[in-house]
Amino acid sequence: MDIQISHLTKNYGSVRALDDVSLTIKGGMYGLLGPNGAGKSTLMKILATLLPPTSGSVTIGAYDLVKQPGEVRQNLGYLPQDFGFYRSLNAYQTLDYIATMKNIPANQRKAQIERLLEQVNLTKDARRRVGGYSGGMRQRLGIAQALMGDPALLIVDEPTAGLDPEERIRFRNLLARLSGDRTVLLSTHIVADIEASCVGVAVINQGKLVFNGTPDELVARAKGLVWQIDAAPQEWEQLEQHYSIISSRSASGSGLQVRLIAAENPFGRGVPAEASLEDGYMAVMSSIHAPASRGIKEASYA
Numbered sequence: 001m002d003i004q005i006s007h008l009t010k011n012y013g014s015v016r017a018l019d020d021v022s023l024t025i026k027g028g029m030y031g032l033l034g035p036n037g038a039g040k041s042t043l044m045k046i047l048a049t050l051l052p053p054t055s056g057s058v059t060i061g062a063y064d065l066v067k068q069p070g071e072v073r074q075n076l077g078y079l080p081q082d083f084g085f086y087r088s089l090n091a092y093q094t095l096d097y098i099a100t101m102k103n104i105p106a107n108q109r110k111a112q113i114e115r116l117l118e119q120v121n122l123t124k125d126a127r128r129r130v131g132g133y134s135g136g137m138r139q140r141l142g143i144a145q146a147l148m149g150d151p152a153l154l155i156v157d158e159p160t161a162g163l164d165p166e167e168r169i170r171f172r173n174l175l176a177r178l179s180g181d182r183t184v185l186l187s188t189h190i191v192a193d194i195e196a197s198c199v200g201v202a203v204i205n206q207g208k209l210v211f212n213g214t215p216d217e218l219v220a221r222a223k224g225l226v227w228q229i230d231a232a233p234q235e236w237e238q239l240e241q242h243y244s245i246i247s248s249r250s251a252s253g254s255g256l257q258v259r260l261i262a263a264e265n266p267f268g269r270g271v272p273a274e275a276s277l278e279d280g281y282m283a284v285m286s287s288i289h290a291p292a293s294r295g296i297k298e299a300s301y302a
């Protein structure tokens, strides 16, 4: 199910949370990246019809979000960033409650709940209180409630935050599986979540769309801009002032090995490094462009 977002703006009083965002999202898994306060949740709440846009338009499938919110809702499942569970209910009761809210006919409820529990691998824990669940189990239950009614569009807002690496990978795989026959829009600030399985990625910063393309295209944004440099501790401040630092670790002796983004070779003694998705994200966020894209022929390695 395609989403077409056109010149979308959202103000909260004097705060502009989304600023003229235009974006088309097609089937499969689509990632939405951006720092805290970028506007990710605002965009998702608007798409989920829970928040009216200030201006602009959105169509989801054949429906206009503002004019036909009921039809849009019929086709979407949403897992909010701060989904609250009733801790004293078990998973089965939670889903039964949601099914009632969503008007799933009583004679279909049991079969649907059992299928969903199976899908998110919670069948054997279905009768345990949700209050005793791990973070990952809770998020999987959150996905199950969003999948109720088999929506063509699934919107999940930062579902992997706070999960341990193993749960995160398991959850990511679940989303990837679900995106086989529906559109999944996933927001995160964990770049690795996108790398694994997204067909497209959008980056927003301060309410503005700053990148939209494939993960490979995001990686390409950092090509020729990633450097590794061995630095003395006293050089750190200067590096931090002038460049976007990706990582650093102590090297032999008292030195540091620093990975950074820069348009030119840092201190003339950097060694070019291969770009990753995280580098691409940092390049977009720091709005550093390769010399080539400024009209100069090639990024040259001194």
Ligand SMILES: Nc1ncnc2c1ncn2[C@@H]1O[C@H](COP(=O)(O)OP(=O)(O)OP(=O)(O)O)[C@@H](O)[C@H]1O
Pocket (backbone or CB within 6 Å): 012, 015, 016, 017, 034, 035, 036, 037, 038, 039, 040, 041, 042, 043, 081
């Ligand atoms: N109900 C609200 N009233 C006023 N301002 C709000 C409201 N909700 C969000 N904002 C502001 O809008 C901007 C975007 O917030 P939003 O929650 O959409 O960001 P986000 O990208 O989801 O951030 P995070 O990664 O922290 O979840 C922020 O400046 C935030 O403070």
Ligand SMILES: [Mg+2]
Pocket (backbone or CB within 6 Å): 040, 041, 042, 081, 157, 158
């Ligand atoms: Mg958010």
